[in-house]
Amino acid sequence: MAEKRSNEVDGAFVEEGSVAGGSFVPVLRVPAVPGLFSEEGGATVLGNKCLACGTPYFPKAAECHNPRCGESRMADCAFGGKGVIWSYSVADFPPPPPHKFDKPFKSYVIGVIDMDNGLRMVGQMVDPLEHVRVGAQVELVVDTLYHEEGKAYTSWKFKLV
Amino acid sequence: MREVSVLGVGVHRFGKTGDEVVGTKSVTELCRHAVQMALKDAGVSWGQIEAVAAASSRFSGGKGWGLNGNDVVEDIGSTGIPVYNLSAGCAAGGNAFNVGYSLVAGGIHDMVLVVGGEVMPKGMIQTSGVEEATDPEFLRQRCVGMPGPSFWATLARRRMFDHGTTEEQYARVTVKARKCSVGNPHARFQKEISVADVLASPYVSNPLRLFEICPVSNGAAAVVICSAAKARQFTGKPVTVATSTVATIDFTDALPRGLAGPVPTGPSFHTEAKAAVMRAFERAAIGPRDISFTELQDNTCYYELAFPEEWGLCEPGEAQALLDSGQTTPVGRMPINPSGGFVSFGEATTAMGVWQIAELTWQLRGQAGARQVPDAKVGLAQTNGLGGNATAAILKR
Known part of the structure; x- marks a missing residue:
């Protein structure tokens, strides 16, 4: 997965969209559920x-x-901030609704993370299964979950440090 | 508290919608079969049943309100008796048994029917279906996408880290379970499979594979319970309910059930299941090493290894060595799920706690055929359900 760059443009977060004729087409980044997480000043x-x-x-x-x-x-x-992987699993099949995903479905790793801030959290891992290990250090990020009507819907995820 | 006996048990064989076993039968038809089998086994007539404790289903019958006990009474004959419909997710059958047991033990009724049945929708069990940001289960599925099998898979993966359990050992749990189910007339799957078969089945949620996770099934179970004094009028050898317990999750439970919780200072395990089982040991004054065999909720083969350790049936990390040396088979020193378990039956969710009581009863009567635990004296049953529900029961002869 290519690393996404998020930039704030006119108050809206955008992700790198398709480059048509050499011009940058921004895709509006919106939270999958509003009010749960923030990208301002770090995820x-x-x-x-x-x-x-x-x-x-x-x-x-x-x-x-x-x-x-x-x-x-x-x-x-x-x-x-950061934490360590307590355990992880893989969504090898598309989860039923209300989960949403880009088609065709691509399996993803789900991490259970013991954060330095005191929370044990669940979240998708940005990294592929081959690199994920119990005990590895990760950081909280905000990343795209799925696209709909030209928008990129985001959620919190974890990324290997 | 009065002593309570199991007088009769009945099960409709488990199957999948459209197959030769359950076909297109409704939950009412499945329950009717189980109830009539239990009444016949008990030697009592419908008119002698004084109350019904039923598991409430979210999926089938019950007029959409979980009134599954009312469906049974209407179908078999409205005698005006009290009906208790109990909802506890997949632990509902165990909860219904607990309420039935309490009614008899408390002297409210002499003869009670406990029943649970399901016609399950296909595929992974979906969440509430409510799209509300205030519903943690909605948030978990929308923002992460972590269905039941992935929850189990994180526990299975952690065990591999903690105790060095291998994927082949998980596969061998299924092989053992399916071997037990051969000749069990009520199991959905009754054929042996090999380690290679299991390891060739696709991952549902790595490290757990298709044959290591119980599918959903249609099925029903019923038991007739009564006071010990009443039981003596019917049989010289009743099976005794040593105890029945219910528990819910503790605040310290650290399993990844929601979006987040505090990082625990101690081990992570199913606090509701352990509390129900520990309460049962205490109330029955029966210790974990006194148990002849256990029927536990193996939604995945992981639980056959984890639960016996968490409850003190064996030492932490020991279960896989017991599996490898054949000690968890019906003839071993710690028989786990001699019925074949959920992995061989599939989960007819709310029927399971009642079905376990039927299996325990057949074992304790010596009527379990090829899966018989030699000289079975004390059996332990356990279920888990959504919402942090758990139940346990200990039966003895």
């Missing part, structure tokens, strides 16, 4: 954290779910 997912017991949440939790936490003091928190 992060938008969650929160209980300041009382330190439990991190993604997506945001309205209240702390820790039954051993006496209070619930929630503060918004953007989680990004």
Whole structure:
């Protein structure tokens, strides 16, 4: 997979589109689900954290779910950075709806990542299976999930460091 | 609490829509067969059943509301008895058994029917179907695309890292399971397969292959339970329910079920399954090494190795050596899924917890034929379901 460059143009994120007649055709990058992650100032997912017991949440939790936490003091928190692969698997067949993907389907690696920020997260890996190992270091990125109506829909993913 | 006995059991053989076994039978027809078989086995008439505890299905019957017990009562005869429809995902059959057991143990009813049946849609089980950003399951499927088999595959991959389990050992679990199913008249698959066959089947989610993951099936199971005092009027050798338990997931559970959770400080395992099984050991005052055989939820062959270790049936990392030396077969020292398990039956989701009780009963009566565990005295059953549900039951003779 060619590495995608994301640039902010007039407030909209774009990815490198088809180059027709030598001119750059931008493809609008939009989140597959709005409000869950950000590309500004480095890729992060938008969650929160209980300041009382330190439990991190993604997506945001309205209240702390820790039954051993006496209070619930929630503060918004953007989680990004690096982590290590706890485990991984492969989507060898197209998952059923509501998953969306570009056709023809291409299998992808799913990583379970223990992040330095305290979250164990799931996400697609940008890298091919041959390079993925338990214990390898990765970083959070935002990358294209599928295309629809001329737009590139993005999600958080992980990339080997 | 009164002692509870299993008086009669019945199963409709599992199959796939359109095959020679289940054809186009409705869930009501499958349940009717299982219920009538259980009533006949118990030697009781429909009029003697005082209540029904049924597993609620999301997929078939139940008037779209999971009223599957009402379907059964309407079909066999409306006697006006109370009906309890229990929903717990794939653990619903186990939950229904627990409620039936509790009604009898608590002295509310003397004779209760527990039933579960399914006609499953084809392919991978889909999520709620609700396209809402507030639904974590929707977010997981839209933003990542991680269906059930991929969840199991991450656990299987981690085990390979932790304990050096090989893909061939996973394949051998399936080979063992399918060998057990030969001669089990209720199994969907009743033919042996080889390690080469399993390893030649395509990956569904690497490292797990098609023959290492249970497909969905149609099928039904029913059991008649009653107080021990009542049972003595019918048989000299009733099978006793030592206990039945239900548990849900603990906050510390670190398995990748949602989008994210805290990185755990300890090991990662199914907390709901372990809690249900530990509670069962405690309540029955029966230890893991007292168990003659286990029927556990093997949605994938991984669980045949992981669960016995998590529950103390053997040491951590030991299960694959026990598999390799034949100790998990019906004649070994730790028989796991002598029925052939989910891998041989396919999953008729809500029927499974009830079907396990039928399998345990046949084993404890010595009626299990080629899959019989010699001198089986105590059997353990366990199911898991969406939402962090789990159930366990221990039966003894």
